[in-house]
Amino acid sequence: MFPFSFEWVWDIGHMIFFGGLWYAVGILSAGMIYVILKAAWDTMSESINNSGESH
Amino acid sequence: MTQDNHNNAYKFGMVIDLDKCTGCGSCMVSCMSENNVPFKEDESNKRDSITWMRVYKLTNGKSFPDTEIAYLPRPCQHCGGEGDHGHSPCVSVCPATATDYGYDTGIVSQIYTRCFGCRYCMGACPYHARYFNWWDPKWPEGMEKYLSPDVSPRMRGIVEKCSFCYHRYQAARDKAYYHGDKDHIKEEDYQTACTTACPSNAITFGDLNNPAHKVHQIVKPDPHPDPRNHHVVGKSRNPKVFRLLERLGTNPKVYYLSEREWVRKQGDHYLEGEWDKIKNHHGTTSHG
Amino acid sequence: MSELENKAKNDSTISAGEKIAQKIKDDKGLGQGVILFIIAFVVCFAGSTLLFPKLLYSKKEQPFNFDHYLHVYEAGDCEACHYLREDGSFSGIPKLETCMECHVEEPLGVTDDEVVFVKEYLAKDKEIPWHVYAKQPDCVFFSHAGHIDTGARMDFNECHGPIEETKTSRTYEENRITGYSRDIWGKNIFGIKKNSWDRMKMDDCAKCHKEETGHQGYCFQCHK
Amino acid sequence: MDSALIPEGAKRCSLPKFSIGMAIVGAVLLWGVWAMFLCWFKGLNQTNMNDYYGFALWIWADLAVIAVGGGAFFTGMLRYIFNIKELKNIINFAVIIGFICYSSALLILAIDIGQPLRGWFIFWHANIHSMLTEVAFCLSCYFAVLTIEFIPNILENRQANKVPFFHHLAHNMHGIMVIFAATGAFLSFFHQGSLGGVAGVMYGRPFAVREGLLIWPWTFFLFTWSAAAYGPSFTLLVTKMTEVITGKKLVKDNVVHLLAKISGWMIVTYIIAKIIDTIYWAYVTAPSLGFKLSHFYTDNSFYGYWILITEIVICGIVPGAILVIKSTRENPTLRLVAIILGTIGVCLNRWVMVLQIMAVPVMPFDTWALYIPSWQEVATTVLPVAYGIMLIALAYRYLPVFPQEKELNSVKPITESE
Amino acid sequence: MQSATRKKQATKVIVSSVTSKNQKHETLNFNGELYMKVDRRSFLGLGLGAVAGVAVSPVGLKLTDDSSIWTQNWPWTPVPVDGRVNYEKSVCSLCPGSCGISVRKIDNRPVKIEGLSDYPVNDGGACLHGIAGLQYLYDPARVKTPLKKNGDKFEKISWNDAIALIAEKLKGIRTEGTPEKLACITDKDQGSVSGLFRRLLETFGSSEFYTMPSLESYLELTASTFHGKGNTIAFDLENANFVLSFGAGIIEGWGSPVACFKANASRKERHAKLYQIEPRLSNTAANADKWIPVNPGTEADLALGLCAVILKNNLFDGSATINFMGGFNKFNAMLKRDYSLSKTAKITGIKASEIEKTAKMFAKAKKPVAVFGKGRGDGAQSLKELAAVHMLNCLVGNINKKGGVFVKPVSQYLNFPSQSMDRVADAGFGKNKTGSTVNQLFEKIDKSAQPLIEALFVYNANPGYNLHDSKRVKKTLDKIPFKVSFSSLLDETAMLCDIILPNHTFMERIEDVPSGAGFAKTVVGLSKPIIKPLLNTKHPGDSVILIAKALGGNVAKSFEWANYDQCLESVTSNIWSPLSKRGFVVISKGVPAYRPLVNVSFLAQNPATINAKGDYALTLIPIDNMRLINTGTASSPFAVKTVSDTVIKGKDIVVEINPLTAIGLKDKGFATLTTPLGKARVKININEGMMPGVIGMVRGLGHTFDNKYVSNIGVNINDLIGQVIEPGSGLDAAFGIKAKLVAA
Incomplete structure (x- = not known):
């Protein structure tokens, strides 16, 4: 699963398989981090400027 | 190290003479005693009874008095996989690499501490050579004393199978290292427990790649792929020798020998008329 | 690493956290929580990294101290006790009968460890229950013949460390859950290896095999 | 009492009545949990599986539950990627069903393997050539995607919505749900396919083996296709069941007809491919290995030609035809018959692709192996169903799952309050 | 949305209170409501921090890894101890075949038995029972110390007390002047141990030495019928x-x-x-x-x-x-x-x-x-x-x-010193034997009112299990007041005995093991102790010597040796040196030189042919399955494991029957087998290899003693087949019995 795993061999099979996998996991984690940070940011900015409903 | 023993990798295999086999069961017990195979109180359900070497009873299906029976000992076939490239049916499906194909010996290993018991390999193996520990192995009080340190006793929840007594190969290599010729394992130095136990010497074991070994002389394996089925490699050029389910392309390393045609015919599946075409084939012509 | 211990550690340092809180003028509602978060984080992280190994590994002493340095000096070489047998198998830790080749009823030296050895084991003809530092688990097959001068000609220090200079037997640490000696899984909990004998698990063997023979080897090479 | 949690303007049954229902389903759940612990602590000898039947009821339950869970990824793909707006009224429920199916599959796998504590070896020491490794990775990832798709719906709960952070989180997640749905579809395509590949690559089993494209046997594509085809049917089936149980109309007819139409066309195209594959296998692949078709379907007490005909004709062509033709599709009873037949069809296909493979003798002197599951296996298979029912009940009660519910069930039209 | 704004004011309140009262210890004196707010957030911070701290530390990973390694080293999974490997030669005496075996030992712990490659009898191969021999050595069901029957339970007794008790009993018989009331049943009359038993009886004054019916006894009987006494037959x-x-x-x-x-x-x-x-x-x-x-x-x-x-x-x-x-x-x-x-x-x-x-x-x-x-x-x-x-x-x-067929004299490689007989011994020994075979002995005991035999020694034999009509045999055995068994297992006959002197298994004994049972060559092998005796058992030779010495008088004088080892060396003196060095001696291997005379008188009288008793339609015949031992000792767990499920299914025995005769019977179904002697519940195996009208049942099952792996499985065929004594020879010649099978 990682390059330092016992079974890891830098062959085309590993590159395709884990390439695709890490790509998908990357998107998911990036998406989630973005969403959480943005939500935190929205909550913060909303509570600071205390303006009316922002949405 | 045999990896780089001037790339003359071994290809250990076996030929079993079914006309000499009496169905006595010595090979089954010798294998169980050698490899610490456990036993339960009721072993009569043969579908969860762990016997690495199992002796099947074949019949020609005729009725009394023309009926005939023969016995066929079936160890793990240590398949070389399609084209003998090492993708055995079980090795290619194991998700956690708990079983792999040793290109230096041709032996399919099974690592009991890596296997997590998903049993996919048992489904993939057409020979039913893989057994699952449904129960936790238990030896009656006192009987663990006869367990051999060369093979680690298994635990419940994992798959186990015949290893061609690989621990004897390890011991033979140790001996070869000690005596200085590390890349030459003598034929009599590495013999499996079933081979040494068989009272009728029906089992011959050795290196299929080495013409000096008896198994090679009996089987005379054909190194080129079979023209009619390119997956099949190492087909025997001896008309009396056959392999189990050769047409599937598993390339097993266990060959069987019999003078009786109905026994040879039980080795594989044939459509109408196919058997007569290849009945006493000599060498490379094989069934499409 | 039970939570209780964590809690005990936290209370003692709460006063430090409080001072920090007062200093930082912070008008965000979350400030309070974030600081406490950081404190708890640092405390738990340090606690579990240091405390956990102490709880995980049990410490056992050898039946009596064994002075390798003296024995190498007396016996001349290592093969006196650790040798390859005719069939290539390795003798491992010597049995009592090997000790009896030199030792007799009365102790040869002055140390009281030898007195223990002679009285408790030699006289009673009882095998010495040594704790083997480099003991591999039951599923591992290790061929000494393939690694020492009949094979790869490796120096034994690479796996066992400078044992021939040691005068005292160090404490044997064993993982309570797995039963492995600590030398197998490594002294450092993060797996950082200073010298080659600090850890001897599968990846270490694989690395050396890959360098030496170009291939990590197939499973049955090292498993049984 | 729990009215504060129930979405505004939604009428739900009283809490005691609800808790009685939950208690009953909970009892079934506990029975399953008891069987689960038996299997974990006493070992797999609790089942009737044996060395001929390494794969049995559990693996079938896995495959079937994932196949019917295919509705989630396919509806999600239609809604977000092909931008079919009407589906937004059913996507929440599809996601919930998908979440239940995938969590059930992971739970069953945790019980099924012999050494659950070593389960993570499948990730750590992965053998990339094995179809099961691919299943494990993509299935777990897609389960993560489903959880991500489920979270906004949870956060829209009346109380949760009050916490500003949750409110914003839900809103932002809706924003980029397209990416998650796309990744989900990519992952689903592979693991649905790999579950089909699990059978197709076994060249030691003539009943299962198929040729294919590169490393993927045809069953790879057939499994994805059938999951995408029958998944929506199952979603419609569960929606219908929920409507019957709750006594309310939850989804507008045009949404149901649309989804049924898509599912219909997918079923028809799938069945055509399946027929071609079966014919090719029966007259080319198997005979090349020396096996006549009758070898797989005769002289045993259970597996006969009936199973082939039921799977392809009765549960394939018939539901496909009903759902494709407008008049029959819009007739509620016929549509219900079609989606029930469809769901049975995909479960039967999975049964055949797991259990019949194990039953068919391969060595000439071997015999048919038939097997009856033990109560522990049945209990642990019913366990996820019970858990699923409870989750749907909770979601339906406390989460705004069906946007059109208020509109369909309100006596007088009320203005949009917020 | 109102709720959101109200919440915001509340937080402002908290913040202000924090800043204004920071001198005092803030967690203590806040009023309830405010106290609640700070505490919840700090508690949250604290909890999350702790969890994150532990999560990021190696604890989680290490515990996951170690829990998996724990499953690889479960404490209840045995770990065999490694050590030095060496091989030791010996001879297996489980059956008359007496094959040479080579035992692999790890630091003196036997782990594997295999055939001995240069042994003249088997040259490398071994049968499955010999290979599974270690399961007899370490069998927990073995008799651990001498036992004495008390009521229907056994209790422990020391060796000296047991020997003394036996001696006292035998002296009683001798003083009554009826020494011929002591009988002994062994498996064969070859070998030093049988010689010792025969010598004990003869010096005691009894000629009642019997061997169980075996191929050896039949070969000698046929040879004596044709070629005169003292001959046996072998097949090249x-x-x-x-x-x-x-x-x-x-x-x-x-x-x-x-x-x-x-x-x-x-x-x-x-x-x-x-x-x-x-x-x-x-x-x-x-x-x-x-x-x-x-x-x-x-x-x-x-x-x-x-x-x-x-x-x-x-x-x-x-x-x-x-x-x-x-x-x-x-x-x-x-x-x-x-x-x-x-x-x-x-x-x-x-x-x-x-x-x-x-x-x-x-x-x-x-x-x-x-x-x-x-x-x-x-x-x-x-x-x-x-x-x-x-x-x-x-x-x-x-x-x-x-x-061809070798007719040769029975090999006499043993030379026992002369026996010293006294008056009582001569009188008793003089009387002629009650019968020539065990069956005749039991028949006579049955008929006679007062006990014909007072004391019985049973060594390496299980008549209670192995003879036809075993229920009747057990009743006959009960008629013998005092019985001693030398078995290492509590088998059916030992359970009826009064004293059990447990002997070593064949791996703990030094003993001469002659080949026999029709083997062309005559080879005497030396079975060597591979391991020191595990339990408080003795070599049967030693037991006999101890009994003889305890009896005193002429009997003691005929047993001069201190122990069995000394006796073995002296008795096999002429072949001892090659025997001890090489482990075996080939007494005779070539074709016997002389031409034996042939006497056809027995056949000339045209003795009557035996037919099966009873008037049921079918005939039940026994089957000797290689994978089961049927001479009364139990098969090993490994051997029973290899037995096919067409012979044993769960706890039931499966009988073979031809499809033509199996009308109304289902394959793998249940049926009741009835013979004139009794009924039994069996399963059916429809088998083309069986002649129509015949039912086949395996011998060697239906043991009743306490062994979880082999006992209480199936039926002992000897319960179902009665005895048919052949007039000419007195043998039990029942090849089977009439039976019927009804679906159950």
């Missing part, structure tokens, strides 16, 4: 080129099993033929060149029929038959009258042409051998059949020729 199967076997399980444990396997295996290379005559397709029949199904119990008639054909076409060896004695013409006439071709064909159910062809092939073959002894050759055999088959060998004159 390795060189014979036509073997005609009358039901003998050549590859199913008959004779010396592994030697026979080797002889059979080389058949292909030597172009030798094997014809098997048997009602059932056994493994031997399957491996044979031809299987001739014969009606059960008519093998003798077939043999005589073949003799008739050979004589009619004078294919016999004239030079041999001229010096036949005992009425050869009378025999000839009897054959013509009763065993014409058509009559034999009718009785045996074999076509006349087949009989004629077989007889001619047998007579014309260069080295023909006719083998007798159905199944393993032990159990019930009829002398008429043994004699008829041996007659074939005599007719073709292939006696004492290479590849």
Whole structure:
């Protein structure tokens, strides 16, 4: 699963398989981090400027 | 190290003479005693009874008095996989690499501490050579004393199978290292427990790649792929020798020998008329 | 690493956290929580990294101290006790009968460890229950013949460390859950290896095999 | 009492009545949990599986539950990627069903393997050539995607919505749900396919083996296709069941007809491919290995030609035809018959692709192996169903799952309050 | 949305309070409501921090990894100790085959038994029971110390007390002047231990020394019927080129099993033929060149029929038959009258042409051998059949020729010192034996009112299990007031005994093990102790010597040795040095030199053929399955594990029956088997290899003693088959019994 795993061999099979996998996991984690940070940011900015409903 | 023993990798295999086999069961017990195979109180359900070497009873299906029976000992076939490239049916499906194909010996290993018991390999193996520990192995009080340190006793929840007594190969290599010729394992130095136990010497074991070994002389394996089925490699050029389910392309390393045609015919599946075409084939012509 | 211990550690340092809180003028509602978060984080992280190994590994002493340095000096070489047998198998830790080749009823030296050895084991003809530092688990097959001068000609220090200079037997640490000696899984909990004998698990063997023979080897090479 | 949690303007049954229902389903759940612990602590000898039947009821339950869970990824793909707006009224429920199916599959796998504590070896020491490794990775990832798709719906709960952070989180997640749905579809395509590949690559089993494209046997594509085809049917089936149980109309007819139409066309195209594959296998692949078709379907007490005909004709062509033709599709009873037949069809296909493979003798002197599951296996298979029912009940009660519910069930039209 | 704004004001309140009251310890004196707010957030921070702290530390990963490694090293999974490997030679004495074995030991702990490669009997191979020998050594069900029966339970007793008790009992018998009331049953009369038992009886004054019916006893009986007392018969199967076997399980444990396997295996290379005559397709029949199904119990008639054909076409060896004695013409006439071709064909159910062809092939073959002894050759055999088959060998004159039948004197390699007898001993020993076989002894005990036998020694035998009509045998045994068993296992007979002196298993004993049971060569092997005795058991030789010494008088004087080891060395003095050095001595291997005289008087009187008792439709016959031991000792767990599920299914025994006779019976279904002696619940295995009208049941099951792996499985066939004593020989010659099978 990682390059330092016992079974890891830098062959085309590993590159395709884990390439695709890490790509998908990357998107998911990036998406989630973005969403959480943005939500935190929205909550913060909303509570600071205390303006009316922002949405 | 045999990896780089001037790339003359071994290809250990076996030929079993079914006309000499009496169905006595010595090979089954010798294998169980050698490899610490456990036993339960009721072993009569043969579908969860762990016997690495199992002796099947074949019949020609005729009725009394023309009926005939023969016995066929079936160890793990240590398949070389399609084209003998090492993708055995079980090795290619194991998700956690708990079983792999040793290109230096041709032996399919099974690592009991890596296997997590998903049993996919048992489904993939057409020979039913893989057994699952449904129960936790238990030896009656006192009987663990006869367990051999060369093979680690298994635990419940994992798959186990015949290893061609690989621990004897390890011991033979140790001996070869000690005596200085590390890349030459003598034929009599590495013999499996079933081979040494068989009272009728029906089992011959050795290196299929080495013409000096008896198994090679009996089987005379054909190194080129079979023209009619390119997956099949190492087909025997001896008309009396056959392999189990050769047409599937598993390339097993266990060959069987019999003078009786109905026994040879039980080795594989044939459509109408196919058997007569290849009945006493000599060498490379094989069934499409 | 039970939570209780964590809690005990936290209370003692709460006063430090409080001072920090007062200093930082912070008008965000979350400030309070974030600081406490950081404190708890640092405390738990340090606690579990240091405390956990102490709880995980049990410490056992050898039946009596064994002075390798003296024995190498007396016996001349290592093969006196650790040798390859005719069939290539390795003798491992010597049995009592090997000790009896030199030792007799009365102790040869002055140390009281030898007195223990002679009285408790030699006289009673009882095998010495040594704790083997480099003991591999039951599923591992290790061929000494393939690694020492009949094979790869490796120096034994690479796996066992400078044992021939040691005068005292160090404490044997064993993982309570797995039963492995600590030398197998490594002294450092993060797996950082200073010298080659600090850890001897599968990846270490694989690395050396890959360098030496170009291939990590197939499973049955090292498993049984 | 729990009215504060129930979405505004939604009428739900009283809490005691609800808790009685939950208690009953909970009892079934506990029975399953008891069987689960038996299997974990006493070992797999609790089942009737044996060395001929390494794969049995559990693996079938896995495959079937994932196949019917295919509705989630396919509806999600239609809604977000092909931008079919009407589906937004059913996507929440599809996601919930998908979440239940995938969590059930992971739970069953945790019980099924012999050494659950070593389960993570499948990730750590992965053998990339094995179809099961691919299943494990993509299935777990897609389960993560489903959880991500489920979270906004949870956060829209009346109380949760009050916490500003949750409110914003839900809103932002809706924003980029397209990416998650796309990744989900990519992952689903592979693991649905790999579950089909699990059978197709076994060249030691003539009943299962198929040729294919590169490393993927045809069953790879057939499994994805059938999951995408029958998944929506199952979603419609569960929606219908929920409507019957709750006594309310939850989804507008045009949404149901649309989804049924898509599912219909997918079923028809799938069945055509399946027929071609079966014919090719029966007259080319198997005979090349020396096996006549009758070898797989005769002289045993259970597996006969009936199973082939039921799977392809009765549960394939018939539901496909009903759902494709407008008049029959819009007739509620016929549509219900079609989606029930469809769901049975995909479960039967999975049964055949797991259990019949194990039953068919391969060595000439071997015999048919038939097997009856033990109560522990049945209990642990019913366990996820019970858990699923409870989750749907909770979601339906406390989460705004069906946007059109208020509109369909309100006596007088009320203005949009917020 | 109102709720959101109200919440915001509340937080402002908290913030302000924090800043204004920071001198004091803020968590303590806040009022409830405010206290709640700060505490919840700080508690949250604290909890999350702790969790994150631990999560990021290696604890989580390490515990996951270690829990998996824990499953690889479960404390209840045994870890065998490694050590130095060495091999030790010995001889297995589980059956008369006496094969050489090589035992692999790890630091003196035996772990594997294999065949010994240069041993003259088996040359490398071994049968499954020998290979599983270690399961006997470490069997927890073994008798751990001497036991004394008290009521129906056994209690521990020390060796000295046990010996003293036995001696006192025996002295009682002797003082009454009836020493002949002491009897002994062993498995064979060869070997030093049997010699010691016989010597103890004779010096005590009794000639009641019996051996269980075995192939060895039948060979000696047939030899004495034809060629005079003191002879035995052996078969040179390795060189014979036509073997005609009358039901003998050549590859199913008959004779010396592994030697026979080797002889059979080389058949292909030597172009030798094997014809098997048997009602059932056994493994031997399957491996044979031809299987001739014969009606059960008519093998003798077939043999005589073949003799008739050979004589009619004078294919016999004239030079041999001229010096036949005992009425050869009378025999000839009897054959013509009763065993014409058509009559034999009718009785045996074999076509006349087949009989004629077989007889001619047998007579014309260069080295023909006719083998007798159905199944393993032990159990019930009829002398008429043994004699008829041996007659074939005599007719073709292939006696004492290479590849033929060897008639040779019973080897006397032991030289016991002279026995010292006193008056009582001579009187008792003088009286003639109650019967020639164990069956006759039990029959007489049954008939006599007051106890005919006062004391009984049982060594290596299990009459309570192994003789037909075992219920009656057990009742007879109960009539013997005092019984001593030397078994290492609490088997059926030992459970009836009063004292049990447990002996070592064959791996803890030093003992001479002579080959026998029809093996061409005579080889004496030395079984060596591979491991020091595990339990408080003694060598049977030592037990006998101790008893003799305790008896005192002339008996003690005849047992001068201190212990058995010394006795063995002195008794085998002339071969001891090669025996101890090489582990075996080949006493005789070539063709016996002399030509034995042949006396056909027994056959000439045309003894009656035995037929099965009872009037049910079918015939139940025993099957000797190679994978089960049927001589009364239990099979090992490994051996029972190899037995097919068409023989054992769960706790039930499975009987074989031909489909034609199995009307109303379902394969794998249940049925009730009824014979004149009793009923049994069995499962059905529809088997084309079984002759119609015949039911086959395995011997060796139905043990009743306490062993989880082999006992209480199936039925002991000896409970169902009664005894039929053959008038001419006194043997129990019941080859089977009439039975019926009804679906249950």
